[in-house]
Amino acid sequence: MHSFRDIVFTISSVSDVSEILPLTVWLIFGSKKTPYLQLGIFFIVCFCVKLYTLITADLHENNMPAYHLLALLEVAAVYIFYCQLLYRKVFKWGIFLLVMLHVGNALFFQKIWTFNSLTWTLDMLFIITLGLIYFYHIYKDEDDYTPLRSRPDFIITIGWLLYAAGSLFTYLMGSEILSGYAEGFFKNGWFFQTISNILKDMIISYGFWLTNKK
């Protein structure tokens, strides 16, 4: 009988390749226009990086630099998506600050060969903030009364918010979880992250599918 640890590892592996779902849906059905284009490209890159982490993990190589890169790519993609959605332009200083934060963390706080839990946590908080700003924006918009079910942006935001909320404490405790030996339920902290990541990819896939019907 499989232990809970095995189940968590299996779900974690599924989570690592789950980006294929939004990626495929975007390639086949999704809109190739801004802001979905950038998000679709992000999923292509994200899938490649995660595939690399899976292979290197299997080879027992340290793949932490890939997570540093992934954290930056993810938060930048979400930032660009909401900037274009809300303001129709990307504020470059925002990208610059995000790069500085990630590079600074890798240089001074959590080195490139260790897990960057601090930046992941801040990224999740940032994504939650962006999602809530988007909620506020559509609530205050007196011109657009499109039902929520017909808004792909809203669906995609739900995906990002649930993912960020589910991942927040996993990332906050990321170093501890990774450094410890994963056994028993409480030691398998990635459970929340993996579940929320799969959930996010499923919801965003539906959002991408909706972009074609908009």
Next chain:
Amino acid sequence: MNDAIYLALGTSAMVLMMITIILFIYLFQRKLAAKAKAYLEIEKLMQQQELQSAYALIEGQEQERQRIAAELHDNIGGLLATLKIYSDLTLEKSEIADIQRLNNKINLISENLSGEVRKLSHQLDLRTLAGFGFKVAVQQLCEAINDSGKLLVIPVIDIQKPINENISLNLYRIIQELFTNTLKHAMATQTRIEITLIANEITVIYEDNGKGFNTDNVNFSGMGLKNIGSRVSMINGKLTVDSSNRGSTFIIELTNHE
């Protein structure tokens, strides 16, 4: 950190986010419902206003019918009765002189009768113009022609303020004449009439898809064109006529109509 606390935090973060999303959906739907309710109320008010206008129109039409009936009965009916008496007398008389005299009477009454009918018809047009304005009168005219099924009329009327009574009457007569021409001579299936009033400048553009006519030969002498020309001059307007085998276009321009 204690694992149990971690589990509690992780779970509560996701639950809290779900609650936030559900709360947002609830608030947004409530906002949509409030907006829909407001729209419904506006629509209801508009329907009530439309009904009131329709009642007023029906009442007005009823009064008008009563007036026409009275006019027909008292005036034209009386003349017709007199005409009948003279006609009967003519049949009874054998003397040529008497018949001649009665025929003269019949002729005079027929003329009167014709005049009265014309006057009544003229008053009816004027009442529509005076009561509902030039725009409504033209719209009714277009509707009446459309209802006849002989011609498809596309009216585009953009008049936001009242037009001088004399000008509106003359323009109305011109439009009537244009329709009459199209119906009688042009063999058209469709006409388009565009009337605009922009900064005291009235423009009437009348187009049909009929067989057209030769503008060089006509010289405003036939087909009621003379009448149209004189009415346009009367209101100090400018008439431009263009015609080909694909249809005719009449443009009437009035600058500073006040």
